Amino acid sequence: MDKEPILTKRMHLPGSHTLAVYESVGGYQSLRKALAMEPAAVIDEVKKSGLRGRGGAGFPTGLKWSFVPKESTKPKYLCCNADEGEPGTFKDRVILEKDPHSLIEGMLIASWAVGIRHGYIYVRGEFLDQIKILQGAIDEAYAKGYLGKGILGTAFDCDLTVHRGAGAYVCGEETALINSIEGKRGQPRLKPPFPAVVGLFGGPTVVNNVETLAAVPWILERGAAAYVAYGTEKSTGSKLFSVSGPVKNPGVYEIELGYPLMDFLNNECGGLRDGTILKAIIVGGSSVPILTAAECEGARLDYESLQQKGTMLGSGGMIVFPEGANMVRLLTRLAKFYAHESCGQCTPCREGSGFILRMLEQIYQGHGKLDDLDNILRVANNMTGNTICPLADAMQMPVVSWITKFRKEFEQYIISGQRGTGARHG
Amino acid sequence: MAEATEKLIIDGIEVEVPAGTSILEAARSIGIDIPHFCYHPHLSLAGNCRMCLVDIEKMPKLQISCGTPVKSGMVVHTNNERVRAARKAVLELQLVNHPIDCPICDQAGECKLQDYYMEYSLQASRMEVPKVVKPALVYLGGDVVHNGERCVTCLRCVRFLTDVTRTGELCAVNRGDHTEIDILEGRPISNLYSGNVVDVCPVGAMTSKDFRFKKRVWYLTTTESVCPGCERGCNTSVEFEQGRSYSYEPRPAKVFRVKPRRNDEVNKTWLCDPGRFLFHGYQAERYLGGPLLSSGGTAQPSPWNEALDAAADLLRKAGRDLRVIASPDLSCEELYLLRLLTERLGTTVFGWHPAPAGEWGVLQDDLLLRRDKHPNSAGAELLGYAKRDEGAALAALPAEIAAGRIRHLLVVGHDLDAHVTALGKLETLVLVHWNRTAMAGAATVFLPGAAWYEKAGTFVNFQGRLQRFEACFAPTGGKPEWFILLELLVRLGHDLGCSEVPGIFAAMAKAVPALAGTRWPDLPKTGVIVSAAEVAS
Numbered sequence: 001m002d003k004e005p006i007l008t009k010r011m012h013l014p015g016s017h018t019l020a021v022y023e024s025v026g027g028y029q030s031l032r033k034a035l036a037m038e039p040a041a042v043i044d045e046v047k048k049s050g051l052r053g054r055g056g057a058g059f060p061t062g063l064k065w066s067f068v069p070k071e072s073t074k075p076k077y078l079c080c081n082a083d084e085g086e087p088g089t090f091k092d093r094v095i096l097e098k099d100p101h102s103l104i105e106g107m108l109i110a111s112w113a114v115g116i117r118h119g120y121i122y123v124r125g126e127f128l129d130q131i132k133i134l135q136g137a138i139d140e141a142y143a144k145g146y147l148g149k150g151i152l153g154t155a156f157d158c159d160l161t162v163h164r165g166a167g168a169y170v171c172g173e174e175t176a177l178i179n180s181i182e183g184k185r186g187q188p189r190l191k192p193p194f195p196a197v198v199g200l201f202g203g204p205t206v207v208n209n210v211e212t213l214a215a216v217p218w219i220l221e222r223g224a225a226a227y228v229a230y231g232t233e234k235s236t237g238s239k240l241f242s243v244s245g246p247v248k249n250p251g252v253y254e255i256e257l258g259y260p261l262m263d264f265l266n267n268e269c270g271g272l273r274d275g276t277i278l279k280a281i282i283v284g285g286s287s288v289p290i291l292t293a294a295e296c297e298g299a300r301l302d303y304e305s306l307q308q309k310g311t312m313l314g315s316g317g318m319i320v321f322p323e324g325a326n327m328v329r330l331l332t333r334l335a336k337f338y339a340h341e342s343c344g345q346c347t348p349c350r351e352g353s354g355f356i357l358r359m360l361e362q363i364y365q366g367h368g369k370l371d372d373l374d375n376i377l378r379v380a381n382n383m384t385g386n387t388i389c390p391l392a393d394a395m396q397m398p399v400v401s402w403i404t405k406f407r408k409e410f411e412q413y414i415i416s417g418q419r420g421t422g423a424r425h426g
Numbered sequence: 427m428a429e430a431t432e433k434l435i436i437d438g439i440e441v442e443v444p445a446g447t448s449i450l451e452a453a454r455s456i457g458i459d460i461p462h463f464c465y466h467p468h469l470s471l472a473g474n475c476r477m478c479l480v481d482i483e484k485m486p487k488l489q490i491s492c493g494t495p496v497k498s499g500m501v502v503h504t505n506n507e508r509v510r511a512a513r514k515a516v517l518e519l520q521l522v523n524h525p526i527d528c529p530i531c532d533q534a535g536e537c538k539l540q541d542y543y544m545e546y547s548l549q550a551s552r553m554e555v556p557k558v559v560k561p562a563l564v565y566l567g568g569d570v571v572h573n574g575e576r577c578v579t580c581l582r583c584v585r586f587l588t589d590v591t592r593t594g595e596l597c598a599v600n601r602g603d604h605t606e607i608d609i610l611e612g613r614p615i616s617n618l619y620s621g622n623v624v625d626v627c628p629v630g631a632m633t634s635k636d637f638r639f640k641k642r643v644w645y646l647t648t649t650e651s652v653c654p655g656c657e658r659g660c661n662t663s664v665e666f667e668q669g670r671s672y673s674y675e676p677r678p679a680k681v682f683r684v685k686p687r688r689n690d691e692v693n694k695t696w697l698c699d700p701g702r703f704l705f706h707g708y709q710a711e712r713y714l715g716g717p718l719l720s721s722g723g724t725a726q727p728s729p730w731n732e733a734l735d736a737a738a739d740l741l742r743k744a745g746r747d748l749r750v751i752a753s754p755d756l757s758c759e760e761l762y763l764l765r766l767l768t769e770r771l772g773t774t775v776f777g778w779h780p781a782p783a784g785e786w787g788v789l790q791d792d793l794l795l796r797r798d799k800h801p802n803s804a805g806a807e808l809l810g811y812a813k814r815d816e817g818a819a820l821a822a823l824p825a826e827i828a829a830g831r832i833r834h835l836l837v838v839g840h841d842l843d844a845h846v847t848a849l850g851k852l853e854t855l856v857l858v859h860w861n862r863t864a865m866a867g868a869a870t871v872f873l874p875g876a877a878w879y880e881k882a883g884t885f886v887n888f889q890g891r892l893q894r895f896e897a898c899f900a901p902t903g904g905k906p907e908w909f910i911l912l913e914l915l916v917r918l919g920h921d922l923g924c925s926e927v928p929g930i931f932a933a934m935a936k937a938v939p940a941l942a943g944t945r946w947p948d949l950p951k952t953g954v955i956v957s958a959a960e961v962a963s
């Protein structure tokens with residue numbers, strides 16, 4: 001990124017996860033500043049920054065905070081979504097690992113703004129090391145009076161609790177996450193009521209992604225205008241992308257929104273490995289529609305441009321596919337993930353996901369028929385739009401885009417009578 | 427203050443309903459039944475089956491009618507192309523893993539999946555993939571036997587035990603199309619309402635241990651009844667098979683099951699298990715013979731006319747010396763006739779049925795079960811019977827008999843087996859009972875009565891609600907108590923000029939101020955309040 005990084009600027013410092021290093025570069029000054037402001041003014045600043053949710057849906061953050069009723073008989077809660085389950089996504093992880101205090105500070109500012117006294121961080125269960133680091137940072141913050149009672153000598157009290165997930169992708173959906181923290185079966189709730197009104201333990205609740213919250217201290221420190229100077233008109237600021245696949249330098253990058261996809265691939269990621277040709281890219285996590293190499297030309301990494309291309313920015317989990325990748329095998333593997341992760345409440349998602357998986361498995365194992373493809377598309381399209389949560393859509397989008405865009409390859413596979421090796425694919 | 431209402435159009439018909447009503451309920455109020463699996467009026471909203479989708483103009487997506495409240499100005503289509511296509515899609519998906527074992531499924535004939543498939547789908551299976559295999563025979567406790575493969579995962583059963591009994595024995599385990607309904611190990615369903623778990627299941631995934639494989643439902647006839655198990659008077663449907671005398675294998679009519687009948691003011695859509703299975707006890711212990719006349723110490727079968735004549739003679743002779751024991755298990759009509767009879771003879775009612783003893787006697791909770799285990803205590807009070815004395819007078823019975831203060835006794839619908847020895851000392855015992863209890867041996871005349879499902883009548887429940895019940899079939903051997911009392915009255919010179927329950931009801935309504943203006947044919951299905959609500963127990 002040409003401009004000064006927002007989210008990643010401290011990550012190269014040795015011991016960046018410690019309070020001492022965080023404080024040495026101005027850490028917790030934004031909190032000080034926020035506590036001197038009216039809560040409503042903090043929400044306003046975040047609204048003006050144009051910050052949008054980085055968990056996938058891109059909902060305006062300031063607006064979300066403003067939905068929480070000011071007066072509430074029940075305690076209000078903040079839930080930080082650190083479940084990071086979307087295949088291809090591993091960007092929240094680096095924040096937890098390298099800059100946990102920015103998340104803690106962001107959560108404190110959000111809590112002050114919304115009138116919250118207790119926050120939960122719901123962390124993907126597999127993040128064992130990250131949980132240790134995060135808990136260490138929280139302990140340090142308590143010791144230094146950034147958390148707990150009378151924060152920074154004000155009347156503001158706030159506690160943070162780390163809650164370790166048990167491995168279900170669907171628990172990243174905000175209401176399933178809430179159920180899970182409550183100790184209930186991790187399945188999404190029927191909305192309305194939305195969490196802003198009835199959420200955790202029945203109280204009004206804000207759910208935000210790690211990256212969203214980690215951007216908040218910078219916005220408070222530099223002002224909304226400085227944030228708006230990054231990115232495009234509607235997609236302001238910067239975003240983390242986690243890149244996997246046969247590129248020379250896979251990893252996590254911060255880019256200014258609106259950056260051209262191919263430039264990002266060639267300049268930041270060093271281009272594809274020698275001898276590989278680009279076949280397709282998933283830009284925003286495995287659930288967004290795939291882009292063919294041709295479609296990648298001219299694509300820009302911001303919410304609107306990608307929507308025009310028929311896909312989504314999503315979580316920023318970018319997966320690059322080289323020529324020669326077996327799309328039948330890969331889609332079957334992906335379908336297996338979604339079918340396995342469907343919570344099973346809604347008929348279309350529960351039955352459709354399993355059905356599509358079994359159809360794809362049959363094809364992959366060499367027992368497919370040509371009209372299976374239309375049957376899969378029909379069922380996939382019957383799955384979407386009418387379920388309790390968007391997981392059904394998250395499966396439909398890849399299934400439909402892959403089969404439509406690589407139909408020839410699927411047909412060829414079926415006609416040639418290929419057989420996937422091994423009972424288990426992927 | 428008038429309730430806020432919303433006016434909308436459903437399938438071209440204008441409807442006005444209270445604000446907050448769901449589209450599904452609004453449609454139901456004008457007779458449009460929107461297909462649904464997971465919605466249940468007395469359970470929390472789940473919105474998971476997606477069967478109830480409707481098309482609302484100006485909304486891009488179809489919406490679930492169970493979870494969408496009405497708004498004025500809405501124009502809703504419940505059965506257009508788009509909706510039908512969506513329903514068909516949901517059904518197709520429901521059937522992906524369904525075994526379609528209707529031929530051996532108890533639910534066949536009353537199954538929503540089967541009905542909707544016939545109505546909306548009727549397509550050949552395009553689902554050529556192996557089905558997910560699940561346990562198909564699991565006893566979950568209480569009356570509940572589960573077949574996982576037939577489950578449509580609507581979670582009604584889970585919600586019933588979470589929302590209503592709050593015992594929470596059932597939960598969904600696993601995910602996706604491997605989701606199953608199960609109990610935690612070693613913690614079976616154990617509450618007094620397990621039968622409802624079977625009722626709420628819209629398909630054959632929860633079957634009744636009691637009813638399983640006993641009868642195909644289309645052989646059953648249904649009669650609207652009221653449970654006689656306690657003073658709540660839950661509304662029921664008694665389902666029975668008609669008797670057959672003509673076939674190669676004659677068999678008497680028989681009750682096969684009792685189901686709740688919706689009455690939001692009394693029992694919603696629930697029944698307790700003891701009440702639900704009460705018919706078994708009656709059916710098993712029913713006395714199937716005719717009247718008995720005692721002569722020379724032995725009971726001899728007697729034709730009805732002769733037995734009634736003999737009984738009337740004895741009563742007339744006893745006159746004012748006759749003592750009467752009534753029962754709050756009798757209907758209002760029967761209690762009314764009995765009152766006329768005592769008035770005719772110038773005598774009084776001596777006693778009253780005490781609460782049944784033992785565990786059943788004390789069962790009560792804040793859901794349905796009431797402590798008073800008689801269905802018509804409030805009716806009896808309304809008809810001028812003394813406040814229930816919980817058996818104090820009855821306890822004195824043996825002493826009264828021994829002292830010769832009681833020599834002639836008429837017992838209607840009451841079990842006095844505990845006092846059999848004392849009864850033997852009576853000069854006259856006229857006994858009317860559905861069951862040939864031990865005391866029948868001591869009876870001078872035994873007139874067999876009828877079980878509650880064999881007669882029509884009314885009960886007044888603890889809320890002061892008069893509720894009507896109908897007869898399923900005529901008793902074998904016995905006669906309804908109202909018939910017996912009517913006949914005795916005629917023989918004692920009091921002819922009411924009627925021969926059926928509606929006629930007795932009319933006479934009673936004329937005589938009892940609280941019932942003024944009520945008419946048998948007009949009694950609402952959900953009953954009518956006739957006396958100030960009783961706050962007992």
Ligand SMILES: Cc1cc2nc3c(=O)[nH]c(=O)nc-3n(C[C@H](O)[C@H](O)[C@H](O)COP(=O)(O)O)c2cc1C
Binds near residue numbers: 054082085
């Ligand atoms: C199946 C599913 C999984 C999700 N997983 C995550 C996740 O792992 N992390 C996340 O931040 N958001 C996830 N989301 C999105 C959340 O529901 C929610 O929109 C988000 O946490 C809101 O935060 P934001 O506004 O800051 O993006 C998921 C959504 C769905 C439907």
Ligand code: SF4
Binds near residue numbers: 170341
């Ligand atoms: S869409 Fe799928 S994951 Fe989401 S609530 Fe429905 S069944 Fe569960």
Ligand code: SF4
Binds near residue numbers: 631
């Ligand atoms: S067993 Fe019946 S009630 Fe329970 S979830 Fe399955 S279909 Fe629904």
Ligand code: SF4
Binds near residue numbers: 653654698794
């Ligand atoms: S609660 Fe009383 S009236 Fe209702 S079913 Fe049970 S016994 Fe019968």
Ligand code: FES
Binds near residue numbers: 461463465472476492
């Ligand atoms: S009845 Fe509405 S979603 Fe099931």
